[in-house]
Amino acid sequence: MRNLPVRSTALSLLLLAGLAAGCSPDMSPLRVEIRIHYSQFEPIALTFPHGVAVTFVLINDDPIDHEWLIGDEAFHERHRDGTEPQHGDRPTEVSLPPLTSIETTLTFDSPGTMDYICHFPGHEKYGMVGTLTVT
Secondary structure (H helix, E strand, O other): OOOHHHHHHHHHHHHHHHHHOOOOOOOOOEEEEEEEOOOOEEOOEEEEOOOOEEEEEEEEOOOOOEEEEEEOHHHHHHHOOOOOOOOOOOOOEEEEOOOOEEEEEEEOOOOEEEEEEOOOOOHHHHOOEEEEEEO
């Protein structure tokens, strides 16, 4: 059994501790790895404070294509049809060829919850969903 929620909570506490220790808002982005293995994201839950830049290192360990799309429910409704086979230079929409890694950096300006999902046919139903909470 994997201990993903504990790992996410520990990461969140470390991030908050760093901010409380006086890190400036213009610090280097935080780096977080999200692995894709057996068509699953790991970790499946993350928490970050708003206003902090986060570089997501997305690693596709699978021999098939995946994507990492992050947004609110309205964003995901627009993508569930799979009308875009590749995503351009949008940091919230990343296409991941087999056995590759890609980085994208985002800053979340306000608190809220959003999901990251692979919308390739059947992948979301299979469980390729993660949740990001911005405090």
